Amino acid sequence: MFLSLKNDSRNCFGSLRIFGSKSESNRLLILKAIFPGIKIRNISDSDDTKILSNALNSKSNEIDVNHAGTAMRFLTAFFSSIPGRKIILTGSNRMQERPIKILVEALKKLGAKISYEKIEGFPPLKIIGSNLKSKDISLPANISSQYISSLMLLAPTLDNGLRIKLIGEITSIPYIKMTLELLKELGINSFLKKNIIEVSPKKKVNQFSYKVESDWSSASYFYSIIALCKEGEIVLNNFNKKSLQGDFCLVDIYDSLGVSSRFDNGRLILSKKKIKVKNVLNLNLIDSPDIAQTIAVTCFGLGIRCNLKGLHTLKIKETDRLVALKNEITKLGSEVSVTNNSFHLKKIKKNENKNYLIKTYNDHRMAMAFAPLSISYPIQIQNFEVVKKSYPNFWIDLESIGFKTIKT
Numbered sequence: 001m002f003l004s005l006k007n008d009s010r011n012c013f014g015s016l017r018i019f020g021s022k023s024e025s026n027r028l029l030i031l032k033a034i035f036p037g038i039k040i041r042n043i044s045d046s047d048d049t050k051i052l053s054n055a056l057n058s059k060s061n062e063i064d065v066n067h068a069g070t071a072m073r074f075l076t077a078f079f080s081s082i083p084g085r086k087i088i089l090t091g092s093n094r095m096q097e098r099p100i101k102i103l104v105e106a107l108k109k110l111g112a113k114i115s116y117e118k119i120e121g122f123p124p125l126k127i128i129g130s131n132l133k134s135k136d137i138s139l140p141a142n143i144s145s146q147y148i149s150s151l152m153l154l155a156p157t158l159d160n161g162l163r164i165k166l167i168g169e170i171t172s173i174p175y176i177k178m179t180l181e182l183l184k185e186l187g188i189n190s191f192l193k194k195n196i197i198e199v200s201p202k203k204k205v206n207q208f209s210y211k212v213e214s215d216w217s218s219a220s221y222f223y224s225i226i227a228l229c230k231e232g233e234i235v236l237n238n239f240n241k242k243s244l245q246g247d248f249c250l251v252d253i254y255d256s257l258g259v260s261s262r263f264d265n266g267r268l269i270l271s272k273k274k275i276k277v278k279n280v281l282n283l284n285l286i287d288s289p290d291i292a293q294t295i296a297v298t299c300f301g302l303g304i305r306c307n308l309k310g311l312h313t314l315k316i317k318e319t320d321r322l323v324a325l326k327n328e329i330t331k332l333g334s335e336v337s338v339t340n341n342s343f344h345l346k347k348i349k350k351n352e353n354k355n356y357l358i359k360t361y362n363d364h365r366m367a368m369a370f371a372p373l374s375i376s377y378p379i380q381i382q383n384f385e386v387v388k389k390s391y392p393n394f395w396i397d398l399e400s401i402g403f404k405t406i407k408t
Contacts, residue, residue: 002357003384003395004406005374012225012232012375014401019045020212020238021245022390023175026052026070027182028210030078030153035186035205042212042238046390062088067095067318067362067389070146072123076103077150080112081157082129088117090124094362097122098316103147106137110158134160134201141166141195144313145175148197152179155199156188164197171313174246174287181244185210214238216247217365218391219268220294223254224372225401226270228301234401239268246288253283253291257298277304286310293369296325296343300334301373303348312341318389319361328358328370332377350376357382364389371398380408 025044032038033056043049052071055063056078065071072091079087090096101121104114113128132154139148148164155162170176176192183190186208189200214237222234241263251261258275261268281304285292289311299306314321322338329336335347355378360366364386371394373379384407387394395405 001384002408003381004408005371005379005381005398005403007229007375007403009402010230010375012229012234012401012403015235015237016222016397016400017237018214018218018391018397019043021215022046022048022070022217023178023215023245024182024212025049026074027149027153027179028212029053029056030074030150031182031186033078034153034157035202035208037205037207038186039207039209040212041209042214044212044215044390045392047388047392048390061086062090065089065091065095067092069095069098069317072098072100073103073144073146073150074153076100076114076125076127077107077154079127079129080107080114081132081154083131085127085129087127087129088124089127090117094318095123100125102139102143103150106139106147106151107132109137110135110162132158134158134162136163136165138165138167141168141170142312143171144316145170145172148176149179152176152183152190152197152199155190156183156202158201161198161200166195166197169286170195171286171310172246172289174244174248178244178246182210211238213240213243213245215390216243216245216250217290218368218394220247220250220291221368221372221394222270222401223250223257223259224294224298224301224369225375226259226272227254227257227298228372228375229272231272232401233269233271236268236270238266239263240266247291249288250291253295254298256281257302257304275302275304279305281306283308284310289313290365292343293321293325293365296329296345297369297373299345300329300332300348301376303350305348306345307342308344309342311343315340317365318363319366321363321365324359324361324363324366328366331358332356332373355380360384360386362386364391368394371403374403 020042333349
């Protein structure tokens with residue numbers, strides 16, 4: 001199925017509720033499974049979070065996480081620490097192509113019993129839960145932060161906690177800091193200093209209620225819409241000026257792309273302003289790679305060249321996001337190049353009269369990142385329902401601020 005999008009007025013006004021951060025919600029679900037006294041408010045409504053929640057409550061000996069990469073990584077660590085639990089942890093065809101060996105080997109050093117059901121280094125996994133032991137471990141710092149966070153969330157259950165040494169430059173450090181801050185909220189001693197993470201043990205946590213901030217990654221698409229529209233103001237609820245989420249950097253990045261961010265009693269008000277960047281935007285997104293697609297498409301729509309680096313983790317997401325971006329923006333008439341860790345929008349040629357079909361490659365962020373272009377282009381989104389992975393109400397919310405959608 002396809003979804004045709006357009007916005008004839010090129011104006012966008014409205015007020016929206018975006019649900020809780022997927023990253024915060026998923027971490028809190030693991031912590032709640034360890035410490036049942038935790039109450040989570042404003043939890044993410046994403047498929048990824050629902051999959052993780054269902055898996056944690058399942059008694060089945062086989063769990064399929066489909067495309068949910070966070071669930072695969074967090075559950076690998078969690079189930080390996082439950083003595084006597086025997087489980088096959090599997091996922092979609094794409095999930096079975098996404099590497100997990102670094103995490104498995106780290107868990108084995110702690111005493112985990114994990115084996116590969118098909119290809120070594122990749123899901124599905126056979127896990128036999130056991131009593132894991134505290135031990136210093138070392139990991140490459142440039143791996144997915146989810147590997148590191150999965151170990152950090154497990155650490156309080158170990159008799160002497162866990163000490164992790166990260167070797168090299170850390171990728172997506174805000175997500176590691178998010179995990180640290182959530183642990184600290186629960187009274188668990190933890191810190192990151194000079195590439196060393198230490199998390200102390202904790203046997204019990206008192207009753208604790210936590211309200212999850214709304215999702216900044218989801219907010220990115222509305223930043224793009226305001227940047228590209230003729231006139232507009234969009235109000236997003238439950239966003240904080242001090243955020244745990246790495247994608248909070250949107251505030252500064254989009255300030256140069258013509259979007260003003262104003263905070264008012266938990267509301268984030270986005271409105272148009274003068275663009276500061278004229279020729280080329282250069283960014284290192286090593287701390288926030290998930291917004292690379294949105295920024296690349298925004299730059300294309302504004303006619304601004306960009307060079308985005310720090311993107312090596314995008315190669316092993318739901319699709320190879322760098323190749324997918326290159327394919328679809330090239331289709332729109334521009335010159336693009338990519339490396340293993342960077343994206344370069346070189347020459348921008350626009351043909352606004354052609355109807356473009358955007359492939360999503362089973363990637364929710366491809367669908368949502370390209371949607372704002374329908375302000376200027378006749379756009380069709382293939383496999384549009386993929387947005388359920390992180391933002392089920394995305395198309396409904398677009399309609400509420402002035403877009404028209406037609407399913408074909």
